[in-house]
Amino acid sequence: MSSASAILEARELDVVLGSARVLHGVDLSVTAGETVAVLGSNGSGKSTLVKTLIGLHPATSGGVRLYGADPAGPSRAVPWQKVGYAPQRTGATTGVPATALEVVASGLLHRRRLRPGRDARARCLAALAQVGLADRAHESVQVFSGGQQQRVLIARALVREPDLLILDEPLSGMDRASMDALAATVAALQRRGATVVVVLHELGPLAGLITRTVVLHGGRIVHDAPPSSRGTDPGVVDAHPHPEPPAAVPTAPDLQRQW
Template identity: 40%
Template sequence: MQIEARDIAVSLSGKPVLRGIDLSLRAGEMVGLIGPNGAGKTTLLRVLADLLPADAGSLRYDGLIAKALGRRTLAQRIAFLAQGGTVHWQLRAGAVVALGRLPHRRPFADLGPSDHAAITRAMAAADVSAFAGRTLDSLSGGERMRVLLARALAVEAQMLLADEPLAGLDPLHQLEAMALLRRTARAGAGVVVVLHDLSLAGRFCDRLVLLDQGRVLADGTPGAVLEDANLARAFGVEVARGEHHGQPYVLPWRPIRREDETAS
């Protein structure tokens, strides 16, 4: 699947949030969407998922607008994992993951063999099989997020859009979640993930898109996007750099003060 966004603009409560966004996304690629708080990352992800209409611009899925593609087909092709992991249902984890199969089923139809297989694969991949019989209110925030990730994976969509899926996860499960998302892309799906950890973004993503004040500041390989000048402009930080096992990493080190900018 390919998503083409052209000149996207969105205002919320009269305030411009996205301006002139051009973005192309394709299957088989893992794209990290990074940027400071308020840069428009979540808004852009919701627009790409056709959950929020743009005020201007065009959005096409394999060359078709969402209306032409149809709501059910779009739900089969795009899986969306929302930010925060908030759940308002007292359901068991297995039932929550099964909701990911709704786009593939007729109304009120029972789960079929292919649905059960997809649910089993998704729960194993997200390491939540042991939680199948537990209600979500009995799980920690990180465990709930992994269940919701499994629900998104159960769709087996051509494009997975994930908004901060690492929130609440411990370091081990952060690494495992990023490796899982990368495997998903390698298996042929497109993955777009909102991230705040620059090192994980640079290590696991094929491409990074850096948003700043509602615009695309940089779009390219991790090495090209995570340049000092880009990070200073977008985040207002100086970074420390290193390498481990041949892989580079960046760590936010200190704020850049106004006098530092003047001196430079």
């Protein structure tokens, strides 16, 4: 199913979660250097799609390829060190507290590397500086606001200096200054040729950076083209939070998990 130029692919992808079919026959191919916005209303399947693309949800039928390999399979062929992922964080739960620096350092770990490396501290502080939180590196993320927690997770994704960055609702809970900082970060990634896939309700401050919009409705792709001049695409403006259960506040790194 893989094409030579694609780094991320889905072909005839169906995903069933519980008793609900969330994705229906999705075909998607992302090539190096693109900045793709995945748009849609609540319940359209946006987050499920990106989680399936990196192996966090299994495909029920069809298939997914990440750098030519199955991200959910037992193979070690996926070069995880090239991939950065920041999930949406909208809520808080209890857990073992971790500092912002510790959360970001966990981004340097992957299936082939269980130690952050000698330059980890400098890299983590640099990533936190990109999101404006270097001065709070040693504070527990449990005292951070939702928007600040989101910025920490973006820093965790950035610390790898990834070739592919996947962001799930990164603008959630952010103030305008943080949004502008994120836009500057995405622009810097573009300049070095990185690929960005970002889940959004609307393009907002990222509008001028998006090269392609993919719109989901009812678990199907209904639009796939360059963004419209209005900054959004039909039927995707929805300011309400995503309905999936909120993820936990970051805790001490779990070495049994990829993300």
